[in-house]
Amino acid sequence: MNDKKISIKAPAKINLSLDVLGKREDGYHEVKMIMTTVDLADRVELTLLEENKITIESTGGFVPLDQRNLAYQAAMLLKETFGVKKGVGIHISKNIPVAAGLAGGSSDAAATLKGLNELWDLGLTIDEVAVLGAKIGSDVSFCVYGGTAIATGRGEHIQHIKPPPPCWVLLAKPPIGVSTAEVYRKLNVQNIEHPDIDAMVQAIEGYDYEAICRELGNVLETVTLPLYPEVKQIKDQMHRLGADGVLMSGSGPTVFGLFQHESRVNRVYNGLRGFCTEVYAVRLLGEGQEDFKDSIREK
Ligand SMILES: C[C@](O)(CO)[C@H](O)COP(=O)(O)OP(=O)(O)OC[C@H]1O[C@@H](n2ccc(N)nc2=O)[C@H](O)[C@@H]1O
Ligand SMILES: Nc1ncnc2c1ncn2[C@@H]1O[C@H](COP(=O)(O)OP(=O)(O)OP(=O)(O)O)[C@@H](O)[C@H]1O
Numbered sequence: 001m002n003d004k005k006i007s008i009k010a011p012a013k014i015n016l017s018l019d020v021l022g023k024r025e026d027g028y029h030e031v032k033m034i035m036t037t038v039d040l041a042d043r044v045e046l047t048l049l050e051e052n053k054i055t056i057e058s059t060g061g062f063v064p065l066d067q068r069n070l071a072y073q074a075a076m077l078l079k080e081t082f083g084v085k086k087g088v089g090i091h092i093s094k095n096i097p098v099a100a101g102l103a104g105g106s107s108d109a110a111a112t113l114k115g116l117n118e119l120w121d122l123g124l125t126i127d128e129v130a131v132l133g134a135k136i137g138s139d140v141s142f143c144v145y146g147g148t149a150i151a152t153g154r155g156e157h158i159q160h161i162k163p164p165p166p167c168w169v170l171l172a173k174p175p176i177g178v179s180t181a182e183v184y185r186k187l188n189v190q191n192i193e194h195p196d197i198d199a200m201v202q203a204i205e206g207y208d209y210e211a212i213c214r215e216l217g218n219v220l221e222t223v224t225l226p227l228y229p230e231v232k233q234i235k236d237q238m239h240r241l242g243a244d245g246v247l248m249s250g251s252g253p254t255v256f257g258l259f260q261h262e263s264r265v266n267r268v269y270n271g272l273r274g275f276c277t278e279v280y281a282v283r284l285l286g287e288g289q290e291d292f293k294d295s296i297r298e299k
Pocket of ligand 1: 015018027028029030031033101103106136137138139140153154155180181182184185250251
């Protein structure tokens, strides 16, 4: 491998359960959620530049190519924190839909932090990288580790749990982008039915696929579904076509369905394609990144 170039996979996440416990004084919400990675990923390529600058380019998807890009912000954060004088060229092959509830930008930022830790020889541990990630966005810490975890605080406190049993995940995104800030702002925290996060943890740790499908829950649906009726239509359609469990991911609008059988996932995929242009059939990744160094090297 060329030591002046590094290529990292940046997978999307889904929330198997998402609860909001209350509003905090800093304006954020206290959450308790279960996140897991799926095999739909961007690829982030980092090239060492001797000149002190950050360049960014991206293929596919509509993403800002300046300081608004979360990968750019990740590089800038490391530069400012550690006084790095070298530069980096960031190239993102964008496969994860943007503003979809799948943490695409957060995962690009996490991949950039991990890659630059190597490329700029910063010697940070994965936990140190995750703490830095939280400064960029609430989902970035989880994305640094991947795998399956309970996230608390504003999402940055990560407790790893066992991966769920492997299954198929069908992702369907209607052609709208949802603002996470707006969804949290419109949430009525006093008046929501809370999902049972502990029961979901038990279902996952007990490798009980049926119970996982039963315990799926996301309080942000109470905001996004009435705002965007097409999200509810996709949920209903997936149920009707035979998904084992269906839920909106994050603040939406992507809906995911869980399946054990490949034949059924293919049938539902075809059934949804006429109805929704962006549909992806992927595997649950579930496993975390046990060896930090190996996880960021191209194999
Ligand atoms: C919906 C989820 O994706 C579920 O994983 C996350 O909670 C959101 O994570 P994110 O997109 O990384 O969020 P951030 O970029 O940190 O915040 C975007 C906006 O969402 C709101 N926000 C976010 C996280 C949180 N715990 N409480 C909030 O109220 C804040 O208004 C914030 O300005
Ligand atoms: N590298 C990036 N990839 C995608 N979006 C980015 C990126 N950098 C900045 N953004 C901006 O971030 C916003 C949210 O995009 P993103 O795809 O991360 O949303 P999301 O999947 O809803 O995230 P989350 O699930 O963490 O709330 C968009 O407005 C987008 O323009």
